Amino acid sequence: MANVDPITRIEGHLRIEAQLEDGKIANAWSSSTAFRGIETILKGRDPRDAHHFTQRFCGVCTTVHSMASIRCVEDALGIQIPDNARLIRNLIMGVQNIQDHVIHFYHLHALDWVDITSALKADPTKTAQLAQSISDWGKSSATYFKGVQERIAAFVGTGRLGPFANAYWGHSAYRLPPEANLMAVAHYLEALEWQKDIIRVHAILGSKNPHPQTFLVGGMAIPVDPNSQNAINADKVALIRKLLRRARVFVEQVYIPDLLAVASFYKDWAGYGGGVGNFLSYGDFPMDNSGSVESNWFPRGVILNKDLANVLEMDQAKIAEYVTHSWYSYSNGDDKGLHPYDGETNHKYTGPRPPYEFLDTEAKYSWVKSPRYLDQPMEVGPLARMVIAYAKGHPEVKQTVDFVLGKLQVGPEALFSTLGRTAARGIETLLLAQKNETWLDQLSDNMGRGILEVHNGEKWDPSTWPKEAAGFGYHEAPRGALGHWVRIENGAIANFQAVVPSTWNAGPRDPMGQMGPYEAALIGTPIADPEKPLEILRTVHSFDPCLACAVHLLDGSGSEIIKVRVL
Template sequence: GNYLAYGDYPQDTSGNPSSLWLPRGVIFDKQIGNPPQTLDHREIREYVTHSWYSYTEGDETSKHPWEGETRPNYTGPKPPYDFLNTDEKYSWLKAPRYQDTPMEVGPLARMLVAYASGHERVRELVHQVLDHLSVGPEALFSTLGRVAARGIETLVVAEQLGAWIDELAANISRGDLTIHNGERWHPSTWPPEAEGWGSTEAPRGALGHWVRIKDGKIANYQAVVPSTWNGSPRDAREQRGPYEAALIDTPVADPERPVEILRTVHSFDPCMACAVHIVNRYGREITRIRIA
């Protein structure tokens, strides 16, 4: 029930988050009736307690990406294997947390943050969907909500494209062909040491990159990608990531064909979707579903 969005589509060159057409923010405990909390990237940290990596200070600690380490430490069984011991390390994904809290990212997070921020068109469409389905706001925090959010976002952005294209055409007609600010593009413009970060909203959700430079070279580079947020394993406090949490208490109509589990995981649009398989406790495939 926690959601994070970096926001996207800046409407000017100020770099101020207030210029973002899709707003930035953080929602805790499904509180969409209040404005989102201001996002501070310094509150992001990653755990490797249950990940196949190790930290110099110990695997129970967490690190901000500027101090991040990516040191593989595979402790799982030798392939091929049937099961993983989830009491130990069991994933190649780290566990990003915001203020020590798991966060869902993606279309639903973007639409919820926009809704809570007062984005008029998003609010209008959310209410239309809920009314059409005869469900309450609690339905947003579900597989249905993720699927609906993807459709709502597609419509909202498509409706805005015409205005953006007109603005682009107007710039071109004035001879303004600028596509980025290149003042700091060349390394000769950099200080001896510096650190920076950049964020955007990829289709799957919040994408952030952090870099530190020293003597004109990259000293450390870390990326925290959408499926890392959503597919993260448990952290040092044993908090589940969004995939795992979403599967808890999922009703399954036919245990021999647990399509509800597939539907829930697929609603996150995981980048490893085609590599996810379901087996029973004896390690045997349950069913195979072909999507034409």
């Protein structure tokens, strides 16, 4: 067979260029090297259909783009959704968040901290003792860990490492003892089984997974009826309850203990990876169907300069996207920011022809735009959500954050770091895994009281719409604040722009020269071996870079693109 050089999908590549001085990162540039501009496909279409297209923006986060685009149309047309629709959406979003976070921890991020090759040297009996000392989880016998070890050895023996290829095995920055490594690898495998189980909730509530079909402008398209086989009925509620409970127990007894155990060996990472120190959350998970921002369980807000004493109001009108260093051109000049309602997606590639060694980072160097809030770069994601909720005195968030900080014996300042970002994701997973069951209880309670409405069809007919309307749809997706902006004219989409979480986090410098969050987070990080910059992966992965929306970390041959210049 001839050369095989497969195509990458929409994800594009994330490329990090870093400059080293005295063994530390002195400067860094984050670039996505693949074009995405799918918004242009939406112009002229029926706004009620937007979610069918946006859910294909990304193969992974199908539900999140559906959610944001439905909400932007509902916002434009002033539609309030019924309570059952709110609860079903919360459940779908809650499940998406926890599934995504667990996959991120075990299947992407863990390999930055866990050395699989070391797990092969572990003593299964000691591994069992370790596992039993930190959790009541049942699968913790020496026989069990021995079995896992044999499976891994056999798999490594085939020479096809699959997801374990391209890591820096044996790197001096790996610090876990062999037994902790074996325990984590066992849980890597268990998490694969777990995520299949929890995502069945989407298949039930979405009628289909992948690509759930029940989202609808005005509510949901899945009926709620205790007496119908084809609706969400008592049997389905019971099944969902069982799945949610199993999911929560895994998070409580496996993910959180593992997170605390691994973190305790890497506490110095509470001192690296802080980044811009500004945080933004749109808020999400409404607790009533008023549609008000205040009803969100995770609050909306903005924090500047790590100032936990001051949470600012978030006003979406203060968002602007810059393209000074991005391969786009704006009709009124590339140095002026544009609000997403007026956003433009005209590509203008000025970078080098591949293959190339380094980008010209003085000029345009990324396909990602630079969104700014009040002209400041913002970190979005679990850390932003948890820090804003913590600063606002959110009771459950405060209690859980303080518990984790106490276990690790560090103060709140430790949150502003690579370790803090990774811990915040676990904290959020725990809170959502617990909250999901209460939303299901409310849905079941509504059903019991004969409240079965799932859709508000008052504004379904375009003849009821104003000639012109504009709306902002927000969602706190697993990776952070996701916004869709729509302008509707004469019943059709006149403009559509999405600002995805990884655009906030992975974007390049702005015209003021301010770095994006990935770039800023890398400054000052020590690199033990420039040939194997594991430390860069730790920080970039701690943001959970979105492969599908903006970036990913592998090049055409399957190795990560990281260029390190040593001065």
